[in-house]
Amino acid sequence: MTLLPTPAIHVRNLTKRYQDRAVVQDISFALAAGETLVLLGPSGCGKTTLLKMLNRLIEPDSGSIEINGHDIRQENAAELRRSLGYVIQQVGLLPHYTVAENVAVVPKLLKHKPEQIAQRTQELLTRLHLPPAQYAGQYPRQLSGGQQQRVGIARALAADPPIVLMDEPFGALDPITRAAIRQDFRELDELRRKTIVLVTHDVQEAFELADRIALLNGGQIQQMDTPRELLFRPANDFVRQFFAAERLALQLRVLCLADVLPFLPAVPAATEEAPTLPATASVQEALELLSGAPGSQVGISGTNKRVDLSGLMAGFERALAAAAA
Numbered sequence: 001m002t003l004l005p006t007p008a009i010h011v012r013n014l015t016k017r018y019q020d021r022a023v024v025q026d027i028s029f030a031l032a033a034g035e036t037l038v039l040l041g042p043s044g045c046g047k048t049t050l051l052k053m054l055n056r057l058i059e060p061d062s063g064s065i066e067i068n069g070h071d072i073r074q075e076n077a078a079e080l081r082r083s084l085g086y087v088i089q090q091v092g093l094l095p096h097y098t099v100a101e102n103v104a105v106v107p108k109l110l111k112h113k114p115e116q117i118a119q120r121t122q123e124l125l126t127r128l129h130l131p132p133a134q135y136a137g138q139y140p141r142q143l144s145g146g147q148q149q150r151v152g153i154a155r156a157l158a159a160d161p162p163i164v165l166m167d168e169p170f171g172a173l174d175p176i177t178r179a180a181i182r183q184d185f186r187e188l189d190e191l192r193r194k195t196i197v198l199v200t201h202d203v204q205e206a207f208e209l210a211d212r213i214a215l216l217n218g219g220q221i222q223q224m225d226t227p228r229e230l231l232f233r234p235a236n237d238f239v240r241q242f243f244a245a246e247r248l249a250l251q252l253r254v255l256c257l258a259d260v261l262p263f264l265p266a267v268p269a270a271t272e273e274a275p276t277l278p279a280t281a282s283v284q285e286a287l288e289l290l291s292g293a294p295g296s297q298v299g300i301s302g303t304n305k306r307v308d309l310s311g312l313m314a315g316f317e318r319a320l321a322a323a324a325a
């Protein structure tokens with residue numbers, strides 16, 4: 001008999017009411033360690049309420065939550081919150097603390113050793129593109145919104161919590177800063193190992209970051225699945241409609257070169273070396289590479305195939321039909 005690993009987060013029949021209205025209704029899901037779950041849905045659908053029940057900022061009316069197999073009601077709420085990373089849109093940095101002091105708040109409460117805290121702070125600030133020599137001693141008001149948000153992420157990761165909860169972490173930023181931080185976020189090695197629950201109402205962001213998306217409406221999960229399944233196998237009309245406006249952009253992101261590969265027409269070998277992308281790269285990434293240089297080709301690493309822009313688009317159309325079949 002094989003034993004299934006204990007989910008990092010296990011939510012069962014969770015319901016929260018305000019007056020007579022259930023804003024979260026009978027929600028259940030299990031999340032494996034290392035998964036990134038994005039809670040997506042229109043304003044007021046219950047995303048933040050659901051997230052805040054995970055760290056007991058809000059108590060449910062019924063249902064249960066287990067974290068690593070332990071019912072969180074049995075734990076001290078303050079201790080629970082210290083053990084989980086939490087990033088919010090308003091950042092919430094302490095204005096009279098320097099950047100380094102802000103990052104160190106939770107590790108200090110957890111009584112980590114000062115040298116260990118200093119080293120971790122340096123490491124995180126460096127990785128989040130805030131060179132400590134320049135930024136560690138600055139105060140939040142001296143930083144841009146994007147830099148403050150990076151400090152917020154460093155602070156949430158400082159004590160190396162295995163689970164991180166994020167509520168619209170990039171929500172207050174302009175689109176360019178937002179895209180840059182998202183890129184860094186994806187490249188941060190240690191985040192890949194963490195279990196993350198992230199709230200957003202930005203569909204592109206959800207598709208970029210999620211292993212699975214829980215699409216909510218009216219306090220209920222309409223569908224919880226991979227981005228690809230949500231797009232190609234919507235469970236109901238709400239799901240279908242929710243992605244309708246951005247369907248093409250999402251399809252370009254979800255389909256990768258491996259999907260297109262079987263349909264690629266033969267392309268005469270280029271004389272000069274073509275840049276290459278892995279088969280896991282999205283059609284969108286290949287498109288970005290090719291659209292800058294008309295007539296150019298991109299090679300797919302590990303294969304002897306290359307593709308130009310028109311070949312890519314023809315392959316994409318056929319891959320789309322195959323994915324939807």
Ligand SMILES: Nc1ncnc2c1ncn2[C@@H]1O[C@H](COP(=O)(O)OP(=O)(O)OP(=O)(O)O)[C@@H](O)[C@H]1O
Nearest residue numbers: 018019023041042043044045046047048049050201
């Ligand atoms: N303390 C409260 N008292 C009464 N109603 C509340 C309270 N908190 C939230 N609600 C209601 O519960 C519903 C869900 O709120 P929630 O903040 O979880 O939604 P959301 O999906 O995160 O929305 P948004 O994307 O706008 O932040 C909303 O209709 C909200 O008005």
